[in-house]
Structures are given as C-alpha cells and as structure tokens.
Amino acid sequence: KAGVTQTPRYLIKTRGQQVTLSCSPISGHRSVSWYQQTPGQGLQFLFEYFSETQRNKGNFPGRFSGRQFSNSRSEMNVSTLELGDSALYLCASSSAGTTMNTEAFFGQGTRLTVV
Amino acid sequence: AQSVTQLGSHVSVSEGALVLLRCNYSSSVPPYLFWYVQYPNQGLQLLLKYTSAATLVKGINGFEAEFKKSETSFHLTKPSAHMSDAAEYFCAVTRFSGGYNKLIFGAGTRLAVHP
Numbered sequence: 001k002a003g004v005t006q007t008p009r010y011l012i013k014t015r016g017q018q019v020t021l022s023c024s025p026i027s028g029h030r031s032v033s034w035y036q037q038t039p040g041q042g043l044q045f046l047f048e049y050f051s052e053t054q055r056n057k058g059n060f061p062g063r064f065s066g067r068q069f070s071n072s073r074s075e076m077n078v079s080t081l082e083l084g085d086s087a088l089y090l091c092a093s094s095s096a097g098t099t100m101n102t103e104a105f106f107g108q109g110t111r112l113t114v115v
Numbered sequence: 116a117q118s119v120t121q122l123g124s125h126v127s128v129s130e131g132a133l134v135l136l137r138c139n140y141s142s143s144v145p146p147y148l149f150w151y152v153q154y155p156n157q158g159l160q161l162l163l164k165y166t167s168a169a170t171l172v173k174g175i176n177g178f179e180a181e182f183k184k185s186e187t188s189f190h191l192t193k194p195s196a197h198m199s200d201a202a203e204y205f206c207a208v209t210r211f212s213g214g215y216n217k218l219i220f221g222a223g224t225r226l227a228v229h230p
Contacts, residue, residue: 004158033217043205043220055215090158092218103149104218106158 002027004093004107012113018079021110025072025093032074033104034066037088046089049074078112086114117142117210119189121221129229134178134193136224138206141187147209148189149218150180154202162204165189176200201228 005024013019025032033056034046048056049068066076072093078085088111092104122137140146147166151159163174170182180191191204206221 006158035220042222045217045219048215048217050215056217092159102216103161103164106151106160108156108158111156 004091004105006089006091006107006110008110009108010111010113012115013081015081015083015114017081018077019081019112020075020077021089021091021112023074023076023091023093023107025074025091026105029093029095029105030072031094031102032068032072033092033094034074034076035090035092036060037090037109038086043090046076081114083114086112088112117144117146117208118219119148119206119208119221121204121206121224123224124222125225125227127227127229128196130198131195134191134196134200134226136191136204136206136226138180138189138191138221139187140189140206140208142208144211148180148182149207149209150174150178150189150191151205151207151220152176152202153205153223159205162191196226196228198228198230201226 007022031050033048036044045058052068063079068074088109090109091107094102094104118141120139149164150162153159162178163172165172165182173179178193203223203225205223207218209216210219
C-alpha cells in the first residue's frame with residue numbers, strides 16, 4: 001500500500017509570499033499531523049487533523065494554518081513568509097490517533113526555503 | 116507533561132562496534148515510547164515502539180531498546196554498527212493533550228559510522 005505522499009518536495013519562496021503544502025495520507029488513515037523540522041528547534045508539532053477537524057495545535061503563530069478534506073488529504077498554509085520559516089515540513093498519518101501506541105507514518109517532507 | 120531527553124547530539128562509532136543511543140523519558144503515567152530514524156533528506160521511519168507488552172523491544176535493522184522504569188530510560192542499541200546505520204535517530208513519547216494524543220520528539224542524535 002502506498003505511503004504518505006507530500007508535494008512538492010522542494011520549494012523556494014520569497015519573504016512575504018504565502019505557500020501551500022500538500023499531504024496525502026496512507027489509505028484508510030484519518031489522522032494527519034504536521035511537523036516543522038529545523039536545525040535549531042528540532043521537530044516541532046504544528047497541528048493535527050482528524051476527520052476534517054483540527055483537534056490539536058502546537059505553539060505556532062496564526063500565519064500557520066491547515067485543513068483536511070473529506071478524503072483525508074491535508075494541506076498546510078503559511079502566509080506572509082519569514083526567513084525563519086525555512087524548514088523541512090513533515091506530514092505524518094496514523095489510523096486513529098486516539099490510542100497512545102498508534103504508530104505514525106511519515107512522508108519524505110517538503111523542504112521550504114524562504115529567501 | 117510527557118517529554119524525552121536524548122543524551123548526546125552526536126555519536127560516532129566504528130563499523131562493527133556497539134551502537135548505544137540514550138533516551139530518558141519524563142512521564143507521570145506509563146509512557147508509550149518510540150524510536151524513529153531519519154536518513155538525509157528523508158522523512159522519519161519507525162524503528163521500534165514500547166507499548167508495555169515487553170521491556171525488551173526488537174525493531175528493524177537489528178536495533179533493539181530496553182525499557183527501564185527504575186532509570187526512566189529507553190536506550191537504543193545495536194550489537195554491530197553498519198555503515199548504512201549512519202543517520203539521525205529520534206526518541207519520542209506520546210503526550211495526551213487536549214483530549215488527544217500527539218508525539219513529542221527528543222532533539223535527536225546523529226550517528227556517524229566510520230570504517
């Protein structure tokens with residue numbers, strides 16, 4: 001079965017622009033989480049969607065937003081990009097997310113560079 | 116709140132030597148712990164997970180980890196390092212927040228393997 005697919009793999013944007021990243025979870029998975037990975041801050045949780053509802057959110061400014069569609073695909077949007085938003089953005093899907101030992105499957109990530 | 120601390124941001128071993136990557140957890144409830152591996156420009160792949168069924172957990176690629184409640188540790192080991200083990204390794208714990216669970220990652224340990 002196909003894994004988690006993130007598109008695009010690489011993006012270069014200019015400060016002040018906005019960007020939309022896409023994530024297609026494993027078929028049947030209804031939970032999608034997003035993480036930001038930077039050398040300085042490591043892996044930080046952005047938010048989680050389950051059945052089109054955001055049910056968990058990390059400590060990021062409102063410029064970071066997301067949504068989930070009825071087919072469980074998810075998008076995250078970053079508006080008014082800043083240089084500090086340059087990072088690897090990882091998407092993870094899981095079957096439920098309510099069980100504490102639920103395994104999360106990660107995509108290859110989208111490398112965003114803001115110039 | 117649940118968290119994990121990885122001791123040593125960089126570990127270097129010779130090929131064929133023992134690999135030991137350290138992870139200590141903080142949790143007021145029985146934790147669910149995970150080890151993930153990340154190869155360059157890739158997403159995270161699950162190595163193994165602890166779910167209280169057994170204290171010694173065997174994972175993929177010859178890795179294993181032992182849960183020690185008395186030491187609040189979940190160290191990752193491999194008897195004999197291979198060049199292909201060079202990667203970054205993350206310990207993670209499930210945190211219950213806002214009624215749902217999310218993964219909280221340690222800062223990561225970069226493993227280098229020398230011939």
